[in-house]
Amino acid sequence: MTQLTEPVIALRAATKVFTNRDGERHTAIRDVTFDVHAGEFVSVVGPTGCGKSTTLGLISGLAPATSGTVEVAGAPVREIPSGLGYMFQQDAVLPWRTVLDNVAAGPRYRGASRASARSAAGEWVAKVGLAGFEKYYPHQLSGGMRKRVALAQTLVNEPGILLMDEPFGALDVQTREHMQDLLLSLWAENRAAVVFVTHDLTEAIALADRVVVMTAGPATVKDVVPVGLERPRTVEEIRLEESFLEVYRRVWDSLREEVEITRARGAARVA
Template sequence: MSNSPGKMSPAVELINVSRRFITPDGKSMTAIRNFNMTIERGEFVAIVGPTGCGKSTTLNLVTGLAKPSSGEARLFGEPVSGIDPRIGFVFQTDALFPWRSVIDNVVAGPMFRGKPKEEAYELARKALARVNLAGHETKYPHQLSGGMRKRVSLAQTFINEPEILLMDEPFSALDVQTRALMHDELLKLWSDAKASVLFVTHDLEEAIALADKVYVLTAGPATVKSVYTIDIPRPRVVSDIRYDQRFIDISQTIWNDLRDEVKIGAARTEVSA
């Protein structure tokens, strides 16, 4: 797949990718098949699908933790080869060191990448201010609420200025009100950073509220069933747009598409139980 002259390569491309692996009992299993996905530079893409449909496998292919059995995974036009320092991660469970203060957690990334100590701490203070945690630098993780811990995780990630951000159900453990606040925090950070985002979620409304494009995956082995462009203007206030008629219409359209796959996945789970 070549790009036209003068056009920059997408941030992420999965081209006819299949991924097979051997289960512990020696059987061959296909996680994803004939999978195609493109994330343009600066684009926010969300993927939704039934449980076990290969969403996390997709993330692993982008990081290089998993290799395609066939097809190709590319970053900025080049084949994926190992862990790329341009990628940042935010997962469902945070990666905070409990014995380190908030600022010492955030400063770890820049110092690991070779920043001088004084400069790294200044960057960490600015990163914490951006997520509304100025004044909490000396606290420890156990002293923070779930939402505050997630803010620290975002500061940890964005301080390294990732060009690609992978997010695996990062807010699923939060209550509804805190999650809505975190959505707005994320959109502000993303807008400033201009990073390309791949966001995995089970929450369809979350996907629509945040993303430029939503990929609906089939029940495993996963492939792309459909792709929806979310034409809701930005900037968005997530807590407000959920009541917008356009948001409701998009939600109903995508859910009608996704529902059949959820039923197939649930039926398979019952059979194997």
């Protein structure tokens, strides 16, 4: 897919170094460079602990880059950019609020009236398949239902950029596939620019336009693999297609060595 516009997200040689209380320095990511364009869905994969989440932190403005540049909408990231949504692996559903009030919290925080916020929340509760559960509390919901609430919380503000850090990682396989299909159908409505971190190669490929493969930590970009599968997609069906398997093989061929390096380092520490 040829991109004719400036990227919405641009990282150029982005490096992040953390310093602990003893003054020891740890490089989490090093010289990370990639772009995400408007309406593009980019998955990021890499070995455990390589720095994928750190990359999202730089884009979100939650952590500044030590060196290099990170830009969103053409401007350097110095704080949380406007129009950005972030969905974490651990949901931010508040236990003392109902489903409706959890989803309405974002619009209220942004200045919407109570009536307007609850109206928007009601629409999104229905969109994620929870109509009839508006008055339920989180402890009354299954894990998959809580994820639907978290997704509605994120999308109710209609972000132009969506960062997702292994949001479905704790779900069972069937529930995860349902959530992936739901995400694709909702994303198709407004085509936010998405950066989706995952350990699951099937998930990464089924959702994305491109897959960014990162090296063992400190991570840098090893490969960027175009997916090229037609949309709309159904995850359960597309993962059985030969074209999907071809992309899977290329991504795994690129990632395999990095996973082995990470495993070897872990074994060395135990020894």
